[in-house]
Structure formats: C-alpha cells, structure tokens
Amino acid sequence: MPADPLALRRWSIVFASACALAVGNAPIAIFTFGIFSKAVVAEFGWSRGAVGAALGALNICGAFAIPFFGACIDRFGVRRPMLASIVLSCLALAAVSLAHSFWAFVLAFALFGVFCGGITPVPHAKLIAAWFGSRRGLALGLAMSGTGVGAALVPLLAHELLTHYGWRAGYQGLALLAAVIGLVATASVLRDPPAVATPQRERRPLTPAPWRTILARTEFWLMALAVFAVCTALTGMIVTAVPLLTDRGMPALIATSVVSSAGLASAGGRLLTGALLDVFFGPRVAACAFVASALGIALMAVGGPTWVYLVASVLIGGALGAEVDVIGYLVSRYFDIDTFGRAYGLVFFAFSVASGSGGYLLGLCHDLTGSYTSGVWACAALCLLGALLISRLGPYRVGRVRDANEQGGVAARPA
DSSP states (O other): OOSSTTHHHHHHHHHHHHHHHHTSHIIIIITTHHHHHHHHHHHHOOOHHHHHHHHHHHHHHHHHHHHHHHHHHHHHOSHHHHHHHHHHHHHHHHHGGGOOSHHHHHHHHHHHHHHGGGGSHHHHHHHHHHHOSTTHHHHHHHHHHHHHHHHHHHHHHHHHHHHHHOHHHHHHHHHHHHHHHHHHHHHHTOOOOOOEEOOGGGOOOOOOOOHHHHHTOHHHHHHHHHHHHHHHHHHHHHHHHHHHHHHTTOOHHHHHHHHHHHHHHHHHHHHHHHHHHTTSOHHHHHHHHHHHHHHHHHHHHHOOSHHHHHHHHHHHHHHHHHHHHHHHHHHHHHSOGGGHHHHHHHHHHHHHHHHHHHHHHHHHHHHHHSSSHHHHHHHHHHHHHHHHHHTTOOSOSSOOOOOGGGSSEEOSOOO
16 A cells, blocks of 8 residues: 555556557657558658658657647646647648658658657656656656557557558557547546645755756757767667568568567666666766667677577667656756756757658668668767767756655645
C-alpha cells in the first residue's frame, strides 16, 4: 500500500505516459517509415532520397512547432494542448493514405509534424519532472520505455498491415491506434500536479526565463548540439535499417525483427539510464551511452551474420532510449520547472531537425554512391562527437529535491 495519497496517482501517470508514448510520434511515424518506404517507391517510382524528404518535412515542421507547444504547456498545463494535438496529428497521419502526388505525400507528413507536439516526450517529461524529485530519473525511464515497447511492436503491426492491406491502410490503422490509446490515457489519467507547499528554507524565487535567456545559456547549446549529432546518426540508422539489410540480402521479415530488437533495447536502455541518472552524474551517463551507440553503428557498417546485426541493433536502440531520457532529465537539472516546456522544446527542436536529417542524408548517400556504407561510418563519428559535447556540461543548476508528495504539505488546489 502506498504511504501517501498521491503515490498511486504519481505512478499511474508514469504508466499512462508509457502507454501514450508507445504510440507516440517515433513508433508510428519514424520506426515504421522504412517499412512502408519501399512500397511507396514501388507505387510512385520516386527515389529513396525523395521519399525520405517527407520524413525530413515532418521533423523540420515539428522542430519549429514544438518550442511553441512547450510554451503552451508552460502557460496552460499539459492536458488541453495534448488532447488537441493527438486529434490533429492522427488526422494528419491518416491523410498520408490519401496522397496521390509527391507534394501531397510531403504535405501530410509536414502537417503531422506541426501538430505532433502532444505525442512527443515533451509534455510527459514536464509532467514527470513536476511530479517527481528524488526518483525523477527512474520515473522518466519507466515512462519513456513506452516508446521502446512501441518501437518494438508497432513496426511488426505495420509489416502485417502492409503485407495484407497495403501501405495506405497501414497508415490509417496506425493513426486510429494512436488516437484511441493517446486520448484514453490523456483524458482519464494525465494531470498537472497540485501545488506543493515547500518549507520556506527550501524555496528560491523562480522567474520564467524568456527565449533569449535560454538561448544564451552554454548548457543549452551543449545539449542541443550533442542531441543533434547523436539523433542524426541514430534515427538515420533506424529509418534506413530495413532497406539497408534487405539490400544485403536479408529477408524483409527478419530485417523488420532486427529493427524491432532496437525498440526492445530502447525500452531497456530507458529503464537502465533512468536508474543510473538518479545515482551518477547525468552527462557522464549520456556520454557512455553515446559511445556504445558508435560501436553499434560500426558493427552495422562492417556487417556479418544475423547475430552481428542484432548486437548492433541492441546497442543502437539502447542509446536511442538513453538519449530521450537524458534530454528530459538534464533539462530539468539545468532549467527551472516554470520554463521547462520552452527549454525542452528548444532542445527538441534540435532533436526533430536531426530526426529528419539522418534519414534524408543516408537516403541521399545511397542515391549518390549506391550504398549506405559511407553514411553509416559518418553516423558513428557523429555519436562520438555527441559524447564529447555532452561530457562538457558543468554542475547541475537545479538541485535534487524530494518528490512532490514527500514535501512538507500539499496545497488544496485540485489536480
């Protein structure tokens, strides 16, 4: 039995966030893009680089929209902006199935990027940072592991939909799944925390920072550049893994299973990283994860038996999970909670641009050289650069505190 009345609510929010993120933007759009891409190329005759531009449009539009979504949740709370975002983004994803021209295809993905803020980790990380203090890393790891579970299961569902019904019905099915689970989790469970009455000696004034103040911080730029470098590499590898492996003669179902193993590793990476963040200095944890991802990408470049690709996929997926955990955790340790949405949104700008850039650049590399190999080695180098940048962060600016329900008292404002 929980020792206090808010414990069950706090951990139910973690569970609901995990369920919602299992059908968030990464599992339903990024992890499935490579599965549908060959069918799209076959139907329209476009190049792989051209098809990859749609994912680039998604992430670039999302990159510009998410900082403003972060400002909305700082001002209005998370629930109402999330509900609107879920409905609009799922309609945009379903609209992909209606495309019969290149520009309509790209436009549908771009609209998904504009509206997808509520199905990204941004609002969930703000909620958990507000509800949790001393166990924040573990709570973030548990919630973000939902993305890993979704990344493992949703591609398998996408493959089945593609095989039996085609890529158009596949996108419709994924949009419906994301809408149902996301709306149920958000409407029934997710809430902003009650105001916490902390002892006077623990208080310090919190002044919401304007955009220019956040952009002037060295910590922001180190985080943003590290995230950009590593995310370019990791999402590029995830998006192109199925085409890369099938080009090397691997059956499509086995190649999809390799990508799914990255999703499972991502879930494990989130849990492990979350626990480590509560014990060790966050930038060091992140640097170790990024170095491991460089090793996994190098194994993917070298190739070999199927087990080599599985090991590589596990290393890449584990780092992808660590990356998402680390963003939310480090933002909460270097920026106050009152400006968390804006600060995280700006870091997520780098994340979103990188998510589109990786797939496009690797697709372009294939178009120019006939192979992904040189692009894969460049991705390994980017992960090492990210490890170097993140290791340069200094001491935390926001200290560790006890969880909200462990503080001296809770205000009467309903949650």
